[in-house]
Amino acid sequence: MTRIGIIGYGNLGRGVECAVKYADDCELAAVFTRRNPADVKLQLQDVPVLSVDEIEQWEGKIDVMILCGGSATDLPVQTPKFAQMFNVVDSFDTHAKIPEHFKAVDEAAVKGNHVAIISVGWDPGMFSLNRVYANAILPDGKDYTFWGKGVSQGHSDAIRRIKGVKNAKQYTIPSQEALEAVRSGKNPELTTRQKHTRECFVVLEEGADATAVEKEIKEMPNYFADYDTTVHFISEEELKNNHSTMAHGGFVFRSGKTGMNKENSHIIEYSLKLDSNPEFTTSVLVAYARAAHRLAGEGHKGCKTVLDIAPAYLSPKSGEELRATLL
Amino acid sequence: MTRIGIIGYGNLGRGVECAVKYADDCELAAVFTRRNPADVKLQLQDVPVLSVDEIEQWEGKIDVMILCGGSATDLPVQTPKFAQMFNVVDSFDTHAKIPEHFKAVDEAAVKGNHVAIISVGWDPGMFSLNRVYANAILPDGKDYTFWGKGVSQGHSDAIRRIKGVKNAKQYTIPSQEALEAVRSGKNPELTTRQKHTRECFVVLEEGADATAVEKEIKEMPNYFADYDTTVHFISEEELKNNHSTMAHGGFVFRSGKTGMNKENSHIIEYSLKLDSNPEFTTSVLVAYARAAHRLAGEGHKGCKTVLDIAPAYLSPKSGEELRATLL
Numbered sequence: 001m002t003r004i005g006i007i008g009y010g011n012l013g014r015g016v017e018c019a020v021k022y023a024d025d026c027e028l029a030a031v032f033t034r035r036n037p038a039d040v041k042l043q044l045q046d047v048p049v050l051s052v053d054e055i056e057q058w059e060g061k062i063d064v065m066i067l068c069g070g071s072a073t074d075l076p077v078q079t080p081k082f083a084q085m086f087n088v089v090d091s092f093d094t095h096a097k098i099p100e101h102f103k104a105v106d107e108a109a110v111k112g113n114h115v116a117i118i119s120v121g122w123d124p125g126m127f128s129l130n131r132v133y134a135n136a137i138l139p140d141g142k143d144y145t146f147w148g149k150g151v152s153q154g155h156s157d158a159i160r161r162i163k164g165v166k167n168a169k170q171y172t173i174p175s176q177e178a179l180e181a182v183r184s185g186k187n188p189e190l191t192t193r194q195k196h197t198r199e200c201f202v203v204l205e206e207g208a209d210a211t212a213v214e215k216e217i218k219e220m221p222n223y224f225a226d227y228d229t230t231v232h233f234i235s236e237e238e239l240k241n242n243h244s245t246m247a248h249g250g251f252v253f254r255s256g257k258t259g260m261n262k263e264n265s266h267i268i269e270y271s272l273k274l275d276s277n278p279e280f281t282t283s284v285l286v287a288y289a290r291a292a293h294r295l296a297g298e299g300h301k302g303c304k305t306v307l308d309i310a311p312a313y314l315s316p317k318s319g320e321e322l323r324a325t326l327l
Numbered sequence: 328m329t330r331i332g333i334i335g336y337g338n339l340g341r342g343v344e345c346a347v348k349y350a351d352d353c354e355l356a357a358v359f360t361r362r363n364p365a366d367v368k369l370q371l372q373d374v375p376v377l378s379v380d381e382i383e384q385w386e387g388k389i390d391v392m393i394l395c396g397g398s399a400t401d402l403p404v405q406t407p408k409f410a411q412m413f414n415v416v417d418s419f420d421t422h423a424k425i426p427e428h429f430k431a432v433d434e435a436a437v438k439g440n441h442v443a444i445i446s447v448g449w450d451p452g453m454f455s456l457n458r459v460y461a462n463a464i465l466p467d468g469k470d471y472t473f474w475g476k477g478v479s480q481g482h483s484d485a486i487r488r489i490k491g492v493k494n495a496k497q498y499t500i501p502s503q504e505a506l507e508a509v510r511s512g513k514n515p516e517l518t519t520r521q522k523h524t525r526e527c528f529v530v531l532e533e534g535a536d537a538t539a540v541e542k543e544i545k546e547m548p549n550y551f552a553d554y555d556t557t558v559h560f561i562s563e564e565e566l567k568n569n570h571s572t573m574a575h576g577g578f579v580f581r582s583g584k585t586g587m588n589k590e591n592s593h594i595i596e597y598s599l600k601l602d603s604n605p606e607f608t609t610s611v612l613v614a615y616a617r618a619a620h621r622l623a624g625e626g627h628k629g630c631k632t633v634l635d636i637a638p639a640y641l642s643p644k645s646g647e648e649l650r651a652t653l654l
Contacts, residue, residue, distance in 0.1 A: 327634060
């Protein structure tokens with residue numbers, strides 16, 4: 001049995017709670033929160049909710065802590081801090097800052113003699129795995145990653161910061177034409193604009209200037225200026241009723257050549273179609289929590305990513321069972 | 328540098344020769360054959376071809392031997408034999424006999440203090456990996472594997488053994504309808520007949536009875552009786568011109584549920600579209616040869632499968648580079 005703790009009870013925390021329910025060899029031991037524990041109502045009844053300040057008392061009682069905070073400000077502090085006390089798994093997803101995060105977590109985990117697995121989820125995570133496998137197999141080739149259709153939290157936030165905007169959701173949508181060109185082996189050179197479109201659903205403050213808001217969205221550098229962007233103005237009620245989906249997904253392709261004269265083409269495609277982004281992410285987190293527990297049991301320590309962990313560690317089945325049934 | 332040896336110079340041997348060409352950190356050291364070495368002409372000029380009887384003289388001069396024989400009779404003998412002398416990688420693909428093969432190879436490799444990686448390729452191989460990852464992430468779900476469109480060697484051979492048949496090729500074709508049902512999350516229960524169809528191109532001996540041959544094919548137990556099978560009679564020339572493709576591919580799906588009440592569905596799809604089955608298989612073999620060399624360098628020994636090896640071992644890039652570029 002792997003005794004799992006949750007730190008932070010938002011969408012990810014709730015997702016871990018669900019995922020543990022379906023993992024027969026895992027149990028949820030406790031949930032830690034920065035809020036008043038009395039204010040946190042779990043979906044499952046019989047698990048204690050505690051203040052994160054009491055966490056040290058749980059050393060030795062929890063095999064793996066799953067960190068469910070955000071990548072912007074929570075995880076850069078929490079993962080190194082708690083890796084000194086526990087085996088930990090996080091879903092740190094700021095790609096550009098992974099090397100820095102890895103270094104801080106590795107130092108802490110080595111010091112604490114624990115295993116830490118960072119950047120677990122689907123991108124980074126399962127998409128990364130697929131990029132690495134496919135690049136190793138087809139060294140002469142091209143990579144393509146598409147995201148969506150799904151809500152981008154970062155882009156929605158960027159719209160919400162515009163003056164006159166009350167609320168907003170932004171969908172990232174992969175271009176079907178681009179997907180088909182890649183899938184058919186055409187190896188297209190795709191600009192940012194050709195890969196994805198962006199669709200925005202915006203609720204205005206009373207008296208706000210719709211034309212000005214639309215212009216500001218469409219011209220926003222980095223976020224929207226390089227994309228074909230559509231803006232719809234809707235009511236708060238419509239936003240709530242029709243745009244609270246957590247669905248997401250995406251595609252990773254590698255298109256490569258083999259043969260003495262590069263005469264043969266190959267396409268490797270991996271795709272996800274997810275009803276719930278946080279529940280899928282946390283399902284991956286729980287599988288890697290199992291791996292962290294096992295690795296720690298074998299005497300490993302320090303920071304790892306999904307690239308450093310053999311697939312068999314994620315499965316509750318033994319090597320013998322896996323070879324007989326899934327190999 | 329990983330110095331690679333090839334044992335057996337057929338389609339797979341030629342494929343390894345190509346794959347090594349694109350792997351900057353690998354070099355082909357020698358090719359070993361059971362034929363008269365003078366009769367074997369390589370695609371690359373500057374590599375020695377030797378009799379497999381001389382192989383013992385190469386101990387210490389080759390980092391990994393890639394075994395390019397067949398699963399029916401070659402590999403069950405060769406892999407355990409050569410694992411005592413070298414690190415080895417094979418593509419043993421008789422799923423039902425993997426546990427037995429693993430045991431024999433493990434004993435030999437441990438005795439010889441070498442690393443052996445068996446059942447490397449795409450199924451078993453990349454498809455197996457995807458089944459294991461997806462099962463670990465979505466414990467509550469269903470697996471689907473489809474093969475094709477591509478020539479099945481086993482089914483083609485079965486047709487060739489029929490009296491009156493001079494030559495034959497058999498294509499395994501996944502049903503588009505079944506694929507779409509799985510992809511859309513319908514979780515269909517599919518019979519063998521609903522998943523794949525079989526198309527046969529047959530050259531008859533002079534005077535053979537076409538009707539009798541067609542009946543014998545369609546009623547052949549295990550191979551064809553459970554499928555919708557189409558038989559075309561063609562000339563030897565037509566077979567040679569239009570049906571010598573080595574293209575293949577396939578799809579692995581897992582369709583699973585999450586949520587407190589299983590309210591959310593997720594589809595994981597992995598697919599391959601390959602111009603050359605042997606060249607893709609050998610590209611995977613060479614990536615795992617790199618892993619075998621590294622694992623042996625770290626002091627590992629014994630038999631492993633793709634499930635036991637972390638993705639990072641397959642890549643020529645360092646952990647640091649991988650985290651910065653592909654994670």
